[in-house]
Amino acid sequence: MRNFTSDTAKKILANEINVETLLTQYPEYKQEVLDELRVLKSNHESNIVQAIIDKYTASAKMAKNKIMKSGMNETTVNAFLPHIIKARFAIYLLEQLNTAAAANASDKNVKFNLWDGMILQKLLFRKGFERKPVSLGLFRLGWKLVMHKKILMPLVNQKGIYCFYSKPLIGELAKLIGGKSCLEIAAGDGTLTKFLIGKNVGCKATDDYSWQHYISYPEFVEKADAKTALHKYNPEVVLCSWPVPKNPYEKHVFQTGSVDMYIVIGTRNPAYTGDFDAYNNNGKFTMELNERLSSLIVPPSPENAVYIFRRIQK
Incomplete structure (x- = not known):
């Protein structure tokens, strides 16, 4: 069992340590999460992503309540803080998998042809992936001419663009x-x-x-x-x-x-x-x-x- 200092526990509870740092500091919890995700995935639940989010969110809430009610008791912190860390890992890993899946789907199926790329660049971007305020009139006209609409968002999601x-x-x-x-x-x-x-x-x-x-x-x-x-x-x-x-x-x-x-x-x-x-x-x-x-x-x-x-x- 890990022993957490009071200062570290407070920072984790307040979400003041980013996930990348936590992954470096507690690699054993990452492996536990990966093992748990494999087990959950094997259950073939229809909405597996939501089931995973619900599981880890509930676990983190329960752990935080236990810790806060204990008044940051050292034994309680050491027992339950890993649940909060693992929950953050799970959500982070799901986000990575979702982005990777979208990228792979785009690569395997179809990329924008020259026509689609030219239209979307004109409608949505100043240059590269720098967005511009979109003219609705021009967009409604140009969007009708785009052949592969469904791959726009998976492609730009890789750049942190969601709308x-x-x-x-x-x-x-x-x-x-x-x-x-x-x-x-x-x-x-x-x-x-x-x-x-x-x-x-x-x-x-x-x-x-x-x-x-x-x-x-x-x-x-x-x-x-x-x-x-x-x-x-x-x-x-x-x-x-x-x-x-x-x-x-x-x-x-x-x-x-x-x-x-x-x-x-x-x-x-x-x-x-x-x-x-x-x-x-x-x-x-x-x-x-x-x-x-x-x-x-x-x-x-x-x-x-x-x-x-x-x-x-x-």
Whole structure:
């Protein structure tokens, strides 16, 4: 059994140590997770990914409750902290496998032909993989001409891109935020913040840099986990685009007293984005699925979702 110092345990519980560091420090838990994943996969459950997420999330919650109730008792910490580490490993490994699978599927089946590549480059990017605000009119016209639509997102997912922002969406978000102080958490390459700054919105982009294996972080994206950033900037409005499913950071938004509005861009499916436990049980904010804003995400999908949380005034 590992012996954890009190300081290490507190950092792990607060999600202040990134997964790559934990993998280096506790390789034996990675092997345990891999062995457990093989066993779970052999059960041939229809929704194996969701089953794995549910298993490890429940295990981590139980472990955290045990540790907190014990008052950080050393024996309890040593017994249950590995469950939390293993849960983080499992989610991380699933993300890697999902990206690898998408890449392999694209390589084995079909890549964009010159025609599709030319159209999509014109519609979605300034240069390379640098996104631009998308003209909905041009997109609707050009999208009809793309032959292999289904491989767009698997290909760009490898670059940490999960959606494209239309010009009307950026404009509507700018109106919602107005002159309020704004913070984007888990900002990735900072594209959303950059577009909003172009609309004269005072927004700060932050990310914990835990996705360096996928994303090249520009200098204007400050390296900070969500909890630290929220405490540092005390924003009135918070943004998050495509938050990791059942993540450990969105709950801190609802616990930050300065926040009046939280805007999430993602999907309707808890298996793909968002901490829906925090969404549904925060008790301090109303929750609205804005259909109009959801329709302004590119490419179009019935799964696209923009959620707006507003603090309940007492």
